[in-house]
Amino acid sequence: MSNKRCTVLVCQGTGCISGGAEQVYAQLENEIQKLGIEEDVQVKCTGCHGFCQQGPLAVIEPVDSFYTKVKSDDVHEIVLSLKPGGKEVDRLFYRDPASGKSISRYHDIPFYKQQERTILQNCGKINPEDIHDYLSAGGYQAIRKALFEMTPEEVIAEVERSGLRGLGGAGFPTGLKWGTCRRALGDAKYVICNADEGDPGAFQDRSVMEGNPHSIIEGMICAGCAVGAKKGFVYVRAEYPLAIKRLRIAIEQAKKEGFLGRGLLDSEFDFDIEIFQGAGAFVCGEETALIASMEGWRGMPRMKPPFPARSGLWGAPTLINNVKTFANIPLIINSGAEWFSMRGTERSKGTAVFSLTGKVANCGLIEVPIGITLRNIIYDIGGGIPGGKAFKAVQTGGPSGGCLPESLLDMPVDFDSLALAGSIMGSGGMVVMDEDTCMVDVARYFLDFTRRESCGQCIPCRLGTTQMFEILDDITRGNGRPDDIDLLLELSEAVRHGSLCGLGKTAPNPVLTTLRYFRNEYEEHIHEKRCPAGVCMVREDGE
Amino acid sequence: MEVELLEDILAFYKGDRGELVPILQEVQNNLGYLPEKAMLNIAKFVGVPESHVYAVASFYEQFRLLPLGRKRVAVCRGTACHIRGAPQILNMVEKTIGIKEGQTSDDLEYTLETVACIGCCALAPCIRVNMNVSGEMTPGKAQDIFLSKKDDGGQDVE
Numbered sequence: 001m002s003n004k005r006c007t008v009l010v011c012q013g014t015g016c017i018s019g020g021a022e023q024v025y026a027q028l029e030n031e032i033q034k035l036g037i038e039e040d041v042q043v044k045c046t047g048c049h050g051f052c053q054q055g056p057l058a059v060i061e062p063v064d065s066f067y068t069k070v071k072s073d074d075v076h077e078i079v080l081s082l083k084p085g086g087k088e089v090d091r092l093f094y095r096d097p098a099s100g101k102s103i104s105r106y107h108d109i110p111f112y113k114q115q116e117r118t119i120l121q122n123c124g125k126i127n128p129e130d131i132h133d134y135l136s137a138g139g140y141q142a143i144r145k146a147l148f149e150m151t152p153e154e155v156i157a158e159v160e161r162s163g164l165r166g167l168g169g170a171g172f173p174t175g176l177k178w179g180t181c182r183r184a185l186g187d188a189k190y191v192i193c194n195a196d197e198g199d200p201g202a203f204q205d206r207s208v209m210e211g212n213p214h215s216i217i218e219g220m221i222c223a224g225c226a227v228g229a230k231k232g233f234v235y236v237r238a239e240y241p242l243a244i245k246r247l248r249i250a251i252e253q254a255k256k257e258g259f260l261g262r263g264l265l266d267s268e269f270d271f272d273i274e275i276f277q278g279a280g281a282f283v284c285g286e287e288t289a290l291i292a293s294m295e296g297w298r299g300m301p302r303m304k305p306p307f308p309a310r311s312g313l314w315g316a317p318t319l320i321n322n323v324k325t326f327a328n329i330p331l332i333i334n335s336g337a338e339w340f341s342m343r344g345t346e347r348s349k350g351t352a353v354f355s356l357t358g359k360v361a362n363c364g365l366i367e368v369p370i371g372i373t374l375r376n377i378i379y380d381i382g383g384g385i386p387g388g389k390a391f392k393a394v395q396t397g398g399p400s401g402g403c404l405p406e407s408l409l410d411m412p413v414d415f416d417s418l419a420l421a422g423s424i425m426g427s428g429g430m431v432v433m434d435e436d437t438c439m440v441d442v443a444r445y446f447l448d449f450t451r452r453e454s455c456g457q458c459i460p461c462r463l464g465t466t467q468m469f470e471i472l473d474d475i476t477r478g479n480g481r482p483d484d485i486d487l488l489l490e491l492s493e494a495v496r497h498g499s500l501c502g503l504g505k506t507a508p509n510p511v512l513t514t515l516r517y518f519r520n521e522y523e524e525h526i527h528e529k530r531c532p533a534g535v536c537m538v539r540e541d542g543e
Numbered sequence: 544m545e546v547e548l549l550e551d552i553l554a555f556y557k558g559d560r561g562e563l564v565p566i567l568q569e570v571q572n573n574l575g576y577l578p579e580k581a582m583l584n585i586a587k588f589v590g591v592p593e594s595h596v597y598a599v600a601s602f603y604e605q606f607r608l609l610p611l612g613r614k615r616v617a618v619c620r621g622t623a624c625h626i627r628g629a630p631q632i633l634n635m636v637e638k639t640i641g642i643k644e645g646q647t648s649d650d651l652e653y654t655l656e657t658v659a660c661i662g663c664c665a666l667a668p669c670i671r672v673n674m675n676v677s678g679e680m681t682p683g684k685a686q687d688i689f690l691s692k693k694d695d696g697g698q699d700v701e
Binding site for chain 2: 239240
């Protein structure tokens with residue numbers, strides 16, 4: 001990609017920046033100039049490499065040396081090592097916590113070895129603020145193919161054959177949605193990228209926006225061309241300032257290069273993209289609430305049907321897909337549906353991106369083929385539980401998902417298996433919990449979240465989540481009553497059936513799964529006034 | 544001054560209802576909060592009742608109807624942060640700066656909030672002061688941020 005002898009890739013994602021990556025970057029440029037090797041060595045800002053816990057990260061290409069926890073003070077030594085005959089900085093290599101051995105190469109690190117990075121392929125490799133980097137990695141080829149070599153119907157058929165399912169949580173087949181929107185009647189149509197990543201414990205959409213924003217833009221242009229929309233919006237949380245900045249730069253550059261605007265690439269197709277900043281409401285991740293907020297209302301969901309693909313923003317047919325869904329589109333158009341559907345299971349194709357966090361040795365962003373087991377993810381990639389503690393549960397799907405116990409660790413991670421177990425695939429949060437985590441406290445935590453975020457229009461959701469929270473709060477304080485468990489189950493049913501949108505329908509999942517798999521913990525809290533994990537302040541007087 | 548600034552901001556918009564959230568965001572970005580005086584003008588400009596502007600402003604977590612402190616402290620209560628001890632961090636911050644979650648200090652130095660997720664989960668637990676995120680917090684480290692006088696809390700909110 002470059003004629004320099006070597007390139008230092010410095011992660012400039014939110015995680016690494018919080019550890020001082022900006023200073024490291026500046027210092028690197030500085031020292032390289034001081035040493036007069038700028039002809040040979042270039043420094044490149046990149047998006048997230050995924051291994052945020054070891055950040056700030058720097059990778060030296062082409063040898064692929066992987067430096068972790070880099071501080072400004074380390075820069076001088078790194079730069080010296082880049083001179084011909086220089087020695088690598090051994091003390092900054094990743095150290096395998098199990099063996100204590102240092103591992104020098106990116107691809108030898110267990111965290112990366114088992115991953116299959118396709119959506120994230122270029123995150124951490126290209127400069128997200130430079131369209132030419134994306135172009136030399138094969139970027140914007142898919143849009144040429146979709147515009148000049150395929151009909152819109154063929155594009156949709158390709159997406160449908162790939163088996164891609166929406167990666168926002170519900171897993172609706174993407175091609176079907178596109179087809180519905182294409183067939184819907186309307187002069188104006190819209191494409192919206194749902195980047196309102198609100199699940200606490202998930203940051204994969206943020207990382208894609210920060211690390212490879214052009215892949216999302218290209219996917220949206222392909223979608224616009226396929227369904228016949230001329231206007232696109234990225235609905236992104238205001239809490240992600242860096243993602244917004246990088247998307248803005250990317251949109252400007254794409255306009256300049258002729259990939260956006262009127263008659264793009266000298267075709268007859270017009271397409272433009274604007275950014276809309278979400279104002280902080282979890283429920284706006286639900287597509288009709290998202291639309292309501294864009295129209296200047298309180299972000300409250302409405303009845304479906306009509307689905308947005310028929311009647312969405314300002315009543316026009318509107319295609320809404322998640323960030324990762326769009327990022328997959330250029331890959332599918334370029335490499336074909338067969339290539340895409342090689343990965344995954346019978347009914348869930350492709351890869352999934354997870355934010356692996358919590359009580360696990362290696363935290364970070366991972367991408368794996370759908371169908372891999374939880375054990376693979378947590379032990380092989382995640383490196384198991386740190387501190388010699390015992391695994392207790394893994395939570396997937398955020399506030400709409402559930403906590404799964406050790407007995408389910410060999411279950412494949414796909415849309416259907418997770419649903420059977422009472423959880424959901426969700427947008428990709430995966431939080432590992434160990435013996436020190438109290439499952440009643442976790443259920444209480446999630447209900448506290450949903451009760452705050454309930455928009456309030458469905459009474460079972462508004463009052464039910466509050467009631468459930470109060471019962472759980474009582475239990476954690478040692479004021480639980482013997483019939484509380486039955487009451488929780490009854491309320492769960494009421495909230496699930498009496499709510500309009502996904503938020504309410506799935507709000508009981510954290511309670512239902514913890515009751516299903518960890519009922520004994522509830523019983524100990526209630527009957528013995530004891531918290532087995534030692535988290536809750538349980539006393540006889542309830543103080 | 545506020546009135547002029549508001550006019551300058553509105554000059555960039557057409558007055559469609561769909562611009563309501565972006566207008567509120569821009570006003571808050573410039574003034575730090577949504578002053579009562581601005582609400583009626585915004586309502587007139589967008590063509591909705593003032594009550595609608597309040598309905599929208601009060602629905603979203605982002606909007607503030609009262610002035611904020613110069614240092615906006617946000618303790619993340621995301622799942623990863625929660626199970627790695629965010630409640631203890633919040634406790635310590637409350638004790639150290641002497642205000643509770645949701646409050647602003649009388650001298651307008653601090654506003655303390657909790658946020659659903661900063662998105663820095665691999666470094667949990669996290670806190671953010673204005674634009675600066677700090678990860679792998681402990682109660683001790685959190686206390687140090689506020690006790691040490693060195694001012695690395697980022698730029699003040701304008």
